[in-house]
Amino acid sequence: xxxxxxxxxxxxxxxxxxxxxxxxxxxxxxxxxxxxxxxxxxxxxxxxxxxxxxxxxxxxxxxxxxxxxxxxxxxxxxxxxxxxxxxxxxxxxxxxxxxxxxxxxxxxxxxxxxxxxxxxxxxxxxxxxxxxxxx
Amino acid sequence: xxxxxxxxxxxxxxxxxxxxxxxxxxxxxxxxxxxxxxxxxxxxxxxxxxxxxxxxxxxxxxxxxxxxxxxxxxxxxxxxxxxxxxxxxxxxxxxxxxxxxxxxxxxxxxxxxxxxxxxxxxxxxxxxxxxxxxxxxxxxxxxxxxxxxxxxxxxxxxxxxxxxxxxxxxxxxxxxxxxxxxxxxxxxxxxxxxxxxxxxxxxxxxxxxxxxxxxxxxxxxxxxxxxxxxxxxxxxxxxxxxxxxxxxxxxxxxxxxxxxxxxxxxxxxxxxxxxxxxxxxxxxxxxxxxxxxxxxxxxx
Numbered sequence: 001x002x003x004x005x006x007x008x009x010x011x012x013x014x015x016x017x018x019x020x021x022x023x024x025x026x027x028x029x030x031x032x033x034x035x036x037x038x039x040x041x042x043x044x045x046x047x048x049x050x051x052x053x054x055x056x057x058x059x060x061x062x063x064x065x066x067x068x069x070x071x072x073x074x075x076x077x078x079x080x081x082x083x084x085x086x087x088x089x090x091x092x093x094x095x096x097x098x099x100x101x102x103x104x105x106x107x108x109x110x111x112x113x114x115x116x117x118x119x120x121x122x123x124x125x126x127x128x129x130x131x132x133x134x135x
Numbered sequence: 136x137x138x139x140x141x142x143x144x145x146x147x148x149x150x151x152x153x154x155x156x157x158x159x160x161x162x163x164x165x166x167x168x169x170x171x172x173x174x175x176x177x178x179x180x181x182x183x184x185x186x187x188x189x190x191x192x193x194x195x196x197x198x199x200x201x202x203x204x205x206x207x208x209x210x211x212x213x214x215x216x217x218x219x220x221x222x223x224x225x226x227x228x229x230x231x232x233x234x235x236x237x238x239x240x241x242x243x244x245x246x247x248x249x250x251x252x253x254x255x256x257x258x259x260x261x262x263x264x265x266x267x268x269x270x271x272x273x274x275x276x277x278x279x280x281x282x283x284x285x286x287x288x289x290x291x292x293x294x295x296x297x298x299x300x301x302x303x304x305x306x307x308x309x310x311x312x313x314x315x316x317x318x319x320x321x322x323x324x325x326x327x328x329x330x331x332x333x334x335x336x337x338x339x340x341x342x343x344x345x346x347x348x349x350x351x352x353x354x355x356x357x358x359x360x361x362x363x364x365x366x367x368x369x370x371x372x373x374x375x376x377x378x379x380x381x382x383x384x385x386x387x388x389x390x391x392x393x394x395x396x397x398x399x400x401x402x403x404x405x406x407x408x409x410x411x412x413x414x415x416x417x418x419x420x421x422x423x424x425x426x427x428x429x430x431x432x433x434x435x
Contacts (some may be wrong), residue, residue, distance in 0.1 A: 071291055090204045092265065093341075094284070094327060098291050101300055111347040 056126035060107075065123045067102040071095055082123035099125070107133055151413040157221045159256060160275050162392055167281075167407040167420075168218045169270040169379065170210050171316045172203075175411055181206065182346075184213040184412070203266055209241055210269045215262050217412040218271050219245060224256055240304070242338035261335055268383050278390040280335030282328040283383055284332045286321060302326070303362065305348040325429070326351055328386035329374060333359055336372065336388040356400075357430045359388075375403045376429030384428075402431035 004038075064082045072090050074080065080089065086096055100116045103109070103125060109132040119125045160166045177180065185193055188209075196208045216230035225248070234246040243262075247255035257276045263283045264270065272281040290297055298307045306326060313319040329351045334344050349361045357374035376388040389403060407420040419425050420434035427434065 010335070080185075085198075088198050089200050090266075093331060094290070097301060098297070101292055101297060104300075113342040117340065117342045 056123070056130040058124040060129055061122060063106055064103065064122050064129070067106060068099055068122060071099050071102060080122060082126065083121060085121050087120065103129060109133060152407070153426065154217055154221050154413060156223045159222045159258065160273060162275055163401070164274070164406060165279065165387065165389060166220060166273040166402045167270060167385070167387070167405060168214060168273070168410055169268060170214050170410055172207050172210055172266065172267060175210065181209060182328055184209055187216055188212055189231070196378045207264050207266050207269055209264055211264045212414055214269050214271050215260065218273060219258065219260065222258065224258070225253055238338060240339040268379065270385060272387055274389065278336050278338060278393055280332040280337070280388040282331035282335065282386045284324050284328050285383055286324065286378070288324050289320060290323070294319060298323065301346045303347050305350045325353070325376060325384055328384050329353070329357065329376060329388070332374070332386035332388035333372060336390065373400055373403060375405065375427065375432045378426040378428050380424050402433045405432050405434050407434065411412050
């Protein structure tokens with residue numbers, strides 16, 4: 001048996017860190033929203049007053065988290081934050097579309113396919129929602 | 136009989152047994168390979184699989200939340216690497232030495248080594264996985280898209296509400312006409328996998344072919360009709376819908392290569408194998424593990 005020096009290689013004890021790595025790895029699962037172009041999301045966030053940070057309101061993020069947890073049947077205490085990637089949480093393409101549909105209903109918005117494609121994390125979803133809600 | 140496959144690193148104190156080499160599919164053939172994650176229980180074996188991956192793929196696998204997701208992500212990478220390696224392109228190919236790239240639209244492709252005298256084969260592949268099944272389809276030349284799903288997958292949203300939002304009117308009508316909710320759910324899943332397979336075969340990304348811009352008609356045979364040319368049932372693509380192990384639907388979409396006389400479509404020639412890489416391979420086409428439920432398919 002090869003001696004495995006890296007603890008991370010031994011499967012049963014593997015556990016992903018709570019804060020997902022931001023590194024863009026080619027998505028190799030069956031989620032249909034392609035990886036390409038994600039790094040080129042334009043920052044169209046509005047700057048309001050003295051607000052420097054462009055992030056969506058916490059309330060929006062919380063609602064997105066709730067919808068994601070429900071769709072993916074995650075326990076209420078599962079650690080899901082703005083940085084959490086849908087795919088890493090186990091969302092396949094059907095889940096992602098359902099999440100988007102849930103967001104449309106919750107926030108009374110319509111998300112076009114092009115935009116839906118660029119949402120891969122909770123934060124991105126929240127930011128997009130706020131942009132659409134502002135309209 | 137077959138060349139001894141032994142490209143594993145000397146770092147393994149116990150080398151993995153050879154992968155069963157396989158002939159490349161002919162122009163008319165489709166190979167389907169799949170792994171059932173629940174049947175792969177050995178932690179040492181999973182560690183070996185992990186060692187086949189380059190660091191960035193290992194990191195990607197480890198980025199998934201929880202053992203089950205990591206396992207199916209690992210098996211997906213393992214399956215695609217070991218499957219392509221079996222075809223012994225360029226004499227022998229270590230699954231670890233394969234490089235992948237994405238086309239302009241983001242679809243994964245093999246990045247073959249460029250060297251003198253080596254002409255890369257027009258090998259096409261596509262993978263799909265759920266937590267309970269990992270599958271890889273391979274062809275020579277034909278663009279391919281595959282999608283797998285559990286038969287009993289349930290949507291959180293109401294099916295018709297979902298279909299009205301994302302599918303075409305014809306498809307909504309088709310689903311609406313099914314009185315039994317179980318059957319309706321299954322039809323929805325079939326339609327979903329077929330639509331996914333088509334978009335993946337096109338390889339241009341989800342947004343280039345939103346689901347409500349094309350209809351999958353599955354009454355006699357399966358065909359796709361795009362909204363912008365409704366008169367013209369798009370003949371470029373052919374489909375197969377399979378029921379695997381009684382538990383999963385597998386949709387395959389292929390670029391049509393040839394037709395029989397008078398433009399008649401030739402059936403898809405399918406070879407299906409269940410595998411646990413380096414452990415066992417089982418030819419399952421033609422058995423009741425693989426049942427054709429849509430499209431014209433001959434299994435062999």
